[in-house]
Amino acid sequence: MLLLIPVLFGVTVFIFGITMLFSPIERASLYVRSARQMGQLPQIIATYGLDRPFWEQYGTWLNQVFHGNLGWSQVVGMPVWDAIWHFLPATLELAIFATPLIIILGIFFGTKAAAHKDRPVDHATRVAAIAGWSLPTFWVGLVLLMIFYGLIRGFLPPERLSHPMNLLVNSADFVRYTRINTIDAILNLNGAVFLDALRHLILPVVTLTIVQMAFIMRLMRSSMLESLGKGYVLTARAKGLAERVVVNKHARRNALIPVITVSGYVFAGLANGVVITETIFAYKGIGWWAANAAIRLDIAGVLGFALFNAVLFVIVNLVVDILYTRVDPRVRLGGSVQ
């Protein structure tokens, strides 16, 4: 776990190294805090020493980062740090709904496929998994919009909230605790907003789920197949346990172990998928912001987003490692009995 520190360090050096490919003027946006400062770039260059040697600049930059100054994002007209926290709740909302779906459905179908190997359920699941994994996220989003927004007029619309609801949510009558619409709606005891938010959530969540679930499904299936071939499964059957118990209690618990280690990658997959999905559905989360920043060459925005993701990913992996030791007794620290 201590190895994380040099990795994080390396990540920051890497990001910073990328910025050095730009001219001082372009780099200045990494240090700007307000719109006014954007008009005073020469001063910025002087203040932060953007013509000094690499390591000095790195130190300055790192210092700024620790103070929360990641620069100015032109695309949305606010500091990068603020932009991250402004757009994060929306993406969190997607993640909260999508992640359990992905994991539960993936595990469920993967287990079923393995338990009925080579029978129709298995083949159907495998084809579905491969098809799901082959679908371009953006295409799925477009087609779903075409059908559910176009064909069934306005049934499941894009963006986060419909216009009148949006006005309501931003008005004084509605307290935004978390800026996650569904949770806020519950806290405000407002059923209409809740339903409206859900209606807007369905398509993006489905889009994300279809592609990611395939991955988990496939992994769970192969992990289960391996587990079902193990000696303890035969022993469990020889004890007289019902097949259902053998599969669920004995085989699956072991099969879940590799799946848990991979859940870090589910997070990465979501981070990737969110960029495209939010763009298609005009769902203003950090993915949408990042995609716009990329198109408009908003360097501070793109790099800030990349840095944020890297740090988050490292943390998630750390959590997964800890989770792993909880689930697999063999990995825990401890002595043995002779």
Added chain:
Amino acid sequence: MKDLIRIRDVSVRFYTYEGVVHAIDDLDLDIRQGETLGIVGETGSGKTMTALAILRLIPYPGRIESGSIVFVDRDLDSEIELLKLSEDGMRAIRGNKISMVFQEPGAALNPVYTIGNQISEVYLLHRRQELAKRASERLDKLLRDGDGFAAGIRRPFWRWQRRLYGKISRESNSIEPRLLGRLPWFRRLLHRLNDEATLLTVDMLKDVEIPDAARVAVHYPHELSGGMKQRAVIAMALACSPELLIADEPTTSLDVTIQAQMLELFRRIKTDKGASVLFVTHNLGVASEVCDRVAVMYAGRLCEVAPVEEMFLNPLHPYTKALLDAVPMPGKELKTIPGALADALNPPTGCRFHPRCPSAKPVCQQERAKLKEVSKDHMVACHLY
């Protein structure tokens, strides 16, 4: 001695990608009550398959094609045709009346559950009513002897629990406990069953001579040594006092000193528990130490069956003789059996051993020999007799 298991004309075939393999070919074998029968043979002789066939655990793509396996149940005083039994009926027998110990103890134990958990599982599955009865009796004691404020408050709760466990002990399938067992939090109310099972588990672990049994029970398999793991597996198999214990090469993966201890344990099982043991091995020395009778198999067929001393002093089948000759002894020239093992897909016609047999006659290639009793309790399948 009376019979416990009667195997007649059993064939097991494997339908593989490359062809059909006759793992067992028209096998006739008896296991008698209270005896330890050894099945000896090389890899591929069908000995493990015989063991699995009795419990109907033959893996896909294998199938039991024909024959009958009769199990004589002493308690119920009835004869059960195992091959025609329903899956539910089979499951009531597995782990309960007939149980099995496998070759690799490390592989047989589930690494994510404690030893105690895995052994208790057997009690919870097959001895539920008895566990409930014990729990109910324990509650009776609590209700009688408990006094003080704390006891007073919990009394009604205890009474309700006693009623619950009493119900389970009488008819294990009543609605109330079954429903409770399924619901997430309410499952905890049945914890007394787990507690009773754990007590029985620890007793069982002591029985197989595991030191500090209570502590071992809460440990995980990877924290135990090979010998201890095998003892735990044996404890798991003996938990419900089965009438037949099948052991598939239980000592093969252990080192020699542990092996000796294990054989001692098996001898004790025979005397203390009165169970029959089907002991599958490829090691003749081990077989001679622990078995009453020995059966020799080759290429899915039975060659010879005899009491152990008779088998070693007076082997009749050429394969048996060759096996005994091949045992390395200091000072003796190392003898091997010429030729190669019978090809599973295309076995030799007639007697399977004839290509390698020093006494082969023309008829051996054409006809398969039938099992004949040559002297008292000594049967051979060979054209020489």
Added chain:
Amino acid sequence: MSDWKFTARQLVKNPLSLVGIILIFIFVIIAIFAPLIAPAPAYRDPYLIPRDGYSATPQPPSEEHIFGTTEGQYDIFYGVIWGTRSAFRVGLVVIGIVVAIGIVLGSLAGYFGGVIDEVIMRITDIFLAFPALILAMAIVTIMGPSLRSVMIALTIVSWPSYARLIRGDILQVREEDYIEASRGLGASNARVIMRHALPNAIYPTLIMASLDIGAVVLAAAALSFLGLGAPEGYADWGQLTSFARNWIVGPSSDPLKFWYAVTIPGLFIFFFVMGWNLLGDAFRDILDPRLARR
């Protein structure tokens, strides 16, 4: 090498992988015969889709435009046919380079161990700390959007996984006896790696590579869709789909009016990637020692 023959036979017998092979084969034919199927106007870069006018509204399939036209009157049929060539180019080039880099660095790390191993592993850790698409996006932004930037970005993003994979396999293989044997016979390090260690370690890498060709094409399409890849009017599936963004919903009388602009390029991507995924999946099933022979 009868191993290869067995594998090949298995591949053909498995219905799923057969479908995959057929799909890939179809696409290969399309790519090779692109100039015949959709002739390029003379003296033009064939990857630039010809335009039939400048009207923004997509036109439905007709005799002249078999799949219709998309926004700006680009011929969809032409676009998807030549897009096949783009897809193969991106996929094969990126994966080729990535596997090469991975083999070199992975072998060095796995075989020599020690400091070299640590350094290379830390570097891969840094790259792997970023979700792939996001890092690729950043790199493309810096280099300026173009198909070349996309290919470079995807190469940079993908090589660490392969280096790790090959390193892991070499580590396993390194302990085997035949490696020591050949060293004992005086073989140089390079020879040992190339002739003995690699050929045995290469199978999982091949599996992953064939699956990844699909993933790379998907990522490239996504980047082009966002506008970070191929320029407007270039024959690239992702680029073609991005045109459809404004035309998802038609007039209320016929909401699915522009279905062809959305669906057709996407279908090409889907089937191409699926072909490779089916193949890779079948590969994985076959090379899995447990499931191989029964």
